[in-house]
Amino acid sequence: MALYAPNQKLSLASSTTNGNARTRRARTKHPVVVRMTASSSDVAAYEEGQLERPKWAGETPLSRLVGALISFKPIFSVLKFGARQVLISTAEKNNIPWREMAREILESDVNQEMESIQNPSVVYPDYYLNPFHAYDEGNLSWLAAAEAEAANLSMTRRAIPYASSLDEANHIMRGNWVKAIEQHHQQYSGKIRDILDIGCSIGVSATCLSENFPSAKVTGLDLSPYFLAVAQFKEKRRAPRDNPICWVHANGEDTGLPSKSFDLVSFAYVFHECPERAIIGLLREAFRLLRPGGTVAVNDIARKSKILQELPPVLFTLMKSTEPFLDEYFLTDLEGKMREVGFVNVQTVLTDPRHQTVTATVPH
Numbered sequence: 001m002a003l004y005a006p007n008q009k010l011s012l013a014s015s016t017t018n019g020n021a022r023t024r025r026a027r028t029k030h031p032v033v034v035r036m037t038a039s040s041s042d043v044a045a046y047e048e049g050q051l052e053r054p055k056w057a058g059e060t061p062l063s064r065l066v067g068a069l070i071s072f073k074p075i076f077s078v079l080k081f082g083a084r085q086v087l088i089s090t091a092e093k094n095n096i097p098w099r100e101m102a103r104e105i106l107e108s109d110v111n112q113e114m115e116s117i118q119n120p121s122v123v124y125p126d127y128y129l130n131p132f133h134a135y136d137e138g139n140l141s142w143l144a145a146a147e148a149e150a151a152n153l154s155m156t157r158r159a160i161p162y163a164s165s166l167d168e169a170n171h172i173m174r175g176n177w178v179k180a181i182e183q184h185h186q187q188y189s190g191k192i193r194d195i196l197d198i199g200c201s202i203g204v205s206a207t208c209l210s211e212n213f214p215s216a217k218v219t220g221l222d223l224s225p226y227f228l229a230v231a232q233f234k235e236k237r238r239a240p241r242d243n244p245i246c247w248v249h250a251n252g253e254d255t256g257l258p259s260k261s262f263d264l265v266s267f268a269y270v271f272h273e274c275p276e277r278a279i280i281g282l283l284r285e286a287f288r289l290l291r292p293g294g295t296v297a298v299n300d301i302a303r304k305s306k307i308l309q310e311l312p313p314v315l316f317t318l319m320k321s322t323e324p325f326l327d328e329y330f331l332t333d334l335e336g337k338m339r340e341v342g343f344v345n346v347q348t349v350l351t352d353p354r355h356q357t358v359t360a361t362v363p364h
Helices: 019-028 061-073 074-093 098-106 110-117 142-159 166-188 204-212 227-235 276-289 312-322 326-331 336-341
Strands: 195-198 217-222 247-251 262-268 290-301 344-350 355-361
Touching: 061 074, 061 312, 074 098, 074 142, 074 262, 074 312, 074 344, 098 142, 110 227, 142 166, 142 227, 166 204, 166 262, 166 344, 195 204, 204 247, 204 262, 217 227, 227 290, 247 276, 262 276, 276 290, 276 326, 290 326, 312 326, 312 355, 336 344, 336 355
Parallel strands: 195 217, 195 262, 217 247, 262 290
Antiparallel strands: 290 355, 344 355
């Protein structure tokens, strides 16, 4: 049964539909991922800013001013709407059919996946119940899950504005991330047989890992059963894999999975949505789950990104309005916390102009 009947009006922003919608959907539905970008051996280098973190983040006068604006509900509502429109506008300009992609999910039988995915014993931590990304219900809604793929593609295009196409942007953004993982694991460990992607959302990062490490068994884990239902729905409609992705509804801080059972634990765009206590909890759980010599990889917003440090006031205010823990993330010494947990060989590299990949190893 569809979540929306065909004659119901979706609460989605309107989008332009010039050109053939089916062609555009085919071009954006399954982004191309690659193993390498800049060269056969190195991740591309990106320019760092001169500050430790953006001046609009952390405990600075500018940051406190933005925080005060966001805390005023009438202004917050306007900012939330504006942040959403920025992503939708980027999608429209790049032939990403936001409305059609969301409608395709909302009018499908995706809700039937919920019964097999949802773990009724999961207790949601307090921070997870905040409104994220301009959705009042945060990640616990069908609309957020339905729009996640289009939002991800829009974010990718904003991160790589110089790319000639969306496919090229995906090549750069995902390719550099995978290459950083490969380089680290090859240097300090061996073969990657089992992968856990914590905070997998609708499965974009887990799918990328599965395609780049086809001999590995990939597990995607998330707190949102809505996102996981969409992930499983999409996975069932792809060509069968030799190693199908397993989807798990659980808290990343307490997964219930066996200790020392993975060679790679990945967090893609997860930590900036968490308070510091949750980041530490996630790192501890990753350390428990990894085999000796295993790799943890954290891909997220880069504090030292020159582009982010120089964002115009309007954009960084919109950004902070949809990310309630962004200041706490920027103030967290991620590399230091990794070492405190017990990880070694901690390395950080900018893998695109806005994001970094931090890798580390569990000692042998």
